[in-house]
Amino acid sequence: MYDELIQALLPREPAQFIGGQWHPGRETRDVLNPADERVIGVVAEGDEHTAELAVSHAAKAQKAWARLGLAARADHLQRLLEQVQSNAEGLARLLVTEQGKPIKEARAEVQMALTMLRYHAGLGFRQTGQVMASGTPGRTISIREExxxxxxxxxxxxxxxxxxxxxxxxxxxxxxAIVVKPSENTPLSSLAMATLCQRAGIPAGVVSVVTGPGKSLGDALVRHPKTQLVTMTGSTRAGVQILQAAAEKVIPVSLELGGKAPFIVMADADLERAAKDAVASRMTNCGQVCIANERTYVHASVHDRFVEAVVREVQHLKLGNPQDDGTDIGPKVSAAERDSVNAHLKRALEQGAKIAFGGSQTLPAGLEKGYWVAPTVLTGVGADADVLRAEVFGPVLPIVAFEHEEQVIEWANDSEYGLSAYVYTQNLGTAMRLVDELESGEVYVNRIGPEEINGFHAGWKRSGLGGDDGEQGYRTYVRTKVTYLDYNR
Structure with missing residues (x-):
């Protein structure tokens, strides 16, 4: 049943979605199910010619699309929302199959996607500019968005x-108009969305989806002379390359990159709540979340009790078939990602960390195929350990004791990243002092993510430039034009 839901959303043969049509590709790539390594699809492998075709079609379509007006464009988003709603379970099953997250998390991702559509479909009658007072009678100054x-x-x-x-x-x-290049690991969801954009009646060329390597296809999209804005979510390494390529053209770039979120538990925190949230933040999507709790700092006076509470939470997690409703943790997305996490774990143990729970020997039977990493809790981690510096992006939760507020602020800020941070305390003054001091684009106090659509998801330092969501995120996609008008006779 699930295969039928999925296949109805995908092209019949490997193809790129460009200019409202499916263009078959000569070169192809297999897409694997990370839970069992089966081939679940074959997609076209695009190149510089693909980028040229997609951007050219987008440029041709964009002028007429802009002339439709904001309200009409918002109506198209409403129709796309209805398409996503009608295909919600198929999309969720597709997410599980190509990315590996448990079905309950996949359904939550579909709801997240619907929220993004609802928000932006509601912008049809937003304020789109300003009229400013002039210093001379009979003149006006207007600023509009384009x-x-x-x-x-x-x-x-x-x-x-x-x-x-x-x-x-x-x-x-x-x-x-937009050309989307998904990751080589998970191209099928974007191709399915291309199908739904077509069904929603979004004009040809307004949304294109091209699949292929970032180093060639992605680079060609960024460097194309008709590309006027680049938005990217991914690794800091890739973000730097994109920024360098875009700099040659002097075009704006919005980057949401890596994270190394500190999770700070003060002595007066609700420990059970903090432990539950620390585990949820670290283990969701097998730890593959940019705002995940990557390093947990706990006041020394409550350290042992907190570790016990965390271990109790992790013991209840079910690792296994992500299609099952009861599964909490699925596989990593790829062999390379699995191996990277295991290398980080090995290095942490070499540097003196101890396993409080988990480790590779705790993988359940029957998971010989697939890219599995057992949820693991580490203690005895040195404050300068590598596992506290590099983005691990997996289900490894290191816990470090701290003695006082100034110390934990110093440790939390001693990172090249600054995307998200977490604070658990029942004292408002403590919470706000930490919010003031933490070098992070987001701070969550006594709660975890995900971030909300009417906020602004943006990082500091090497976690990015620009951002997504809300009013400020929308402004990423518009520029201003100022008109000076004299209506004196």
Whole structure:
């Protein structure tokens, strides 16, 4: 049944979705199910010619799309929302099959995608500019918003459906055309969304989806002379390369990159709540979340009790078939990602960390195929350990004791990343002092993510430039034009 739901959303043969049509590809790539390594699809492998065709079609379509007006563009998003709602279970099953997250998390991602569509479909009658007073009677100054033109969007594999709509919804409602390049690991969700964009009646060329390597296809999209804005979510390494390529053209770039979120538990925190949230934040999507709790700092006076509470939570997690409703943790997305996490874990143990729970020997039987990593809790981690510096992006939870507030602030800020941070305390003054001091684009106090659509998801330092969501995220996709008008006779 699930295969039928999925196949109805995908092209019949490997193809790129460009200019409202499916263009078969000569070169192809297999897509694997990370739970069992089966081939679940074959997609076209695009190149520089693919980028040229997609951007050219987008540029041709964009002017007419912008002239439709904001309200009409928002109506198209509403129709796309209805298509996603009608195909919600098929999309969720597709997410599980190509990305590996448990079905309950996949359904939550579909709801996240719907929220992004609802928000942006509601912008049809937003204020789109300002009228300013002039210093001379009979004159006005107006500032209006206009689209950039063609947007290149490069999206990651950890939330492939939500990230597709996080970029597409604001870009097209603002009047741009967009070319989306998904990750090579998870291209099927984007291809399914291309089908739904077509069914929703979004004009040909306004949304294109091209599949292929980032180093060639992605780079060609960024460097194309008609690409006028680049938005990307992914690794800091890839973000730096995109920024360098875009700099040659002097075009704006929005980057949401890596994270190394500190999770700070003060002595007066609700320990059971903090432990539950620490585990949820670290283990969701097998740890493959940019805002995940990557390093947990706990006041020394409550350290042992907190570790016990965390271990109790992790013991209850079920690792296994992500299609089962009761599964809590699925596989990593790829062999490379699995091996990276295991290497980080090995290095942590070499540097003196101890396993409080988990480790490779705790993998359940029957998981010989697939890219599995057991949820693991580490203690005895040195404050300068590598596992506290590099983005691990897996279900490994290191816990470090701290003595006082100034110390934990120093440790939390001693990172090249600054995307998210967490604070658990029952003292408002403590919470706000930490909010003031933490070098992070987001701070969650006594709660975890996901971030909300009417906020602004943005990082500091090497975690990115620009951002997504809300009013500020929408403004990424518009530029301003100022008109000076003299109506004196």
């Amino acid at each position: 689209p950039y033109g063609v947007v290149a969007a490069i999206i990651p594999w950890n939330f492939p459906l939500a990230m597709f709509l996080r970029k597409v919804a604001p870009a097209i409602v603002a009047g741009n």
